[in-house]
Amino acid sequence: MKAFNTFDAELRSNLLVLFTAGLLFWSSLSSLLPTLPLYIDHVGANNQEIGIVMGSFAIGLLLSRPMLGRLADERGRKIVLLIGTIVAAIAPFGYLATQSLGLLILVRIFHGISVAAFTTGYSALIADLAPAETRGEIIGYMSLTTPLGLAIGPALGGYLEATSGYGILFLLSAELGFCALLGIVQVNNPPVQTQEQTQGENHNFWQTLSSPQVRVPTIVMLLVGLSVGAVHTFVSLFLKSTEVDFNGGLFFTVAAISSFSIRVFAGKASDRLGRGLFITFGIFCYVLGLILLWQAHSAIVFLLAAIVEGAGGGTLISMMITMMADRSLPQERGKIFAICIAGLDLGIAIAAPLLGTIAELVGYRDMFGYGAVMTSLALVIFLTQSSKNLSNSLRFALGRAPDAYSLNNLKVRSEEF
Template sequence: MLRWVARRLRTTPVVIALSLARMSEALGNSLLIVMLPLYVAARPSTLIDLPREMLIGVMVSAFGFVLAGSMRVAGRLSDRWGHRKWLILTGLLLMALATAGFPLADGFVTILALRSLQGIAVALVTVPALSLISSTTAHDNRGNSLGLYGSFRMLGFTAGPLVGGLLHHHFGFAAAFLTGSAFILLALVLVHFTVPDDGPARPRSPMVAVDDGQEVAGWSGRSRVTLLVLTFGQLVLAASLSLLGTLENLFNERLGQSALAFGVAFSALTATQIVSQVLVGRLSDRLGRKRLVAIGFALLGPILLTMASVQTSLQLVLLMMLFGATTACTIAPSLALAGDLAEADNVGRDMSAITMGFALGLAVGPLLGGMLASASGLGLPFKVFGGVALLAAVLMGLFATDRYGKSVVGKRADRPK
């Protein structure tokens, strides 16, 4: 069945298996976006005496920082130990246990500890999964595969808050958390039975890379710069996305709309992103990654600047749709380009750099956005982030490269049978 679906979608069975598993995991994990702020507000905080809003901000940022710090460790484990399937299974098990533990939490410190454990768990799932996809796809199909993977994950991410809200409304917190844990365990079962183990890490071998047409030993300097630019871009992207939720109340006050109206606008963003990621991924296989990523950030800048002066709910919905399309231009092509340039025995290290940038953006975005909004209202954060997005486009155009050489995963793929 997986092989038939993979042929229809022009990818490999491993990609389909991981995509379905991440969709289930994302559904279980993303319902916490709705649940945890409500849960923190409903639980006493005896050891940390801070306002409720600050406690929620601390929890969100702590998750992002722990996730970012764990990404590099997960990448090293993936490269040095191998057995990426078992790293993914370990991460899913930790995530499910932490989610099931929330109903037992007696205060904020326990909630914070469980959420931090989830940060470690997400890193153990994300980096090995991306490394497996990069290692089992060819250069001319990697963008399509990562686009499919991202779209399936976004489907789960979109459904999770809705499922969590309904369960909380009708049955309470415990039912929502336990259902989330069940979906994560379903992902664990899918990975266990459908993803082959890639075995132990291979012995390290001398690398040959291409830098401006010349073969050189080791990883090329231009490739290193490209990875740094991609990491910075993902930080900017994640910070911009997290800014939207942070400033939801200010949007609703300016536009005189309800939380439901903002939810509709945000759903427009995710729906556009789901549809666009596969199309953009396939396009990057034909036109190249660098061009699409640069275009995405060049468009994201004006969109963020326009959001600073949005006046109606309809304008917000339209801008959110454009936001979703531009983020699709930056996610799958960035991951595919990192996979193209990655050394064959350091795929985890190189992919973890990109995901670490995204995780840092999730941590920094709410803090910086909240500070700027407190100082000068809704407009300033979007002006600052819009300018930084334009900077990312310039850096991508000037310093990144699409080239890859004999050492990298790009030209050939080791496909598990």
């Protein structure tokens, strides 16, 4: 962590508080990962209904991200971080208050706003603070909040659900969200970087999305979202149906440890080897993880699937954020992040009801097989479309060429946004 030694004391303190708040936020959210599908099953829902309730989380993300991205660019990153933690502190009380599927869907949509706000503000703020030459390293270290939270939260949530019931579980989730809010309040809000508005500069969502440096990563994230949604929504239920002696909370904890382990060096290595190689590796891991789940008949295979899935998340998402930071100016970064990550949100939203329907027809096992096929398409697209032509795309995706769309590699900023 040599890069942190170059920062002044105030900046290091700011990053430490931000890291702690991020850890609390993800612990709050992930405490419900292995338990909420079981709670929805407990109140009488079938597989398709469980998928709809869980997938409605992404509706809140999708509807709020564009607005929150603009807000982060125009009013600063801290305000959207505050929104995210406030929602995280309130939403668990909604689960506690109702067992109606309709109301649970509304609570789940509301809860989705928390992730849209927090991830947009957090990613943009870290990208602003990190020097370009060590951006991968800094984002890699600061993104460790996610796997650490995903290691702590499911373990806590699974334990409380088994020993104390759902009421205590939801109260814990709310308390962790509130503690994250207290941390964000202490973050020093950096000045908002602005640029002169011109008639041509105020591009809408579709104009921004149409540019190749944004469109291709967004499509890749959408397809990967199918994998993420399938795993997060149905792994606990799949384990229950197979009667394999492997706890759903343990699956997410192992995945989080794997994600943590690979992030420690992947970010720094990407500053030397480029982002493309690690994005390719991350997508491949997601595909392999789904294949392992498709073929899983024992605890050891579920363990391997968790390790591989965690490695995919540990490289792909942080490296995609770093790549989009390389490709954007600070004053447009919130919007660019919001659009790209909205692809992941949409994939998750589609995955739960779509793959839930497939699970009703063919079972959980074959559902993961279908998910592997869909996610494989993301790998093909990135290998062939990530740069300005097929040759450059392959070389960039395999770590043999720099990113043609990175601002560091462009002498003149083109007016594509």
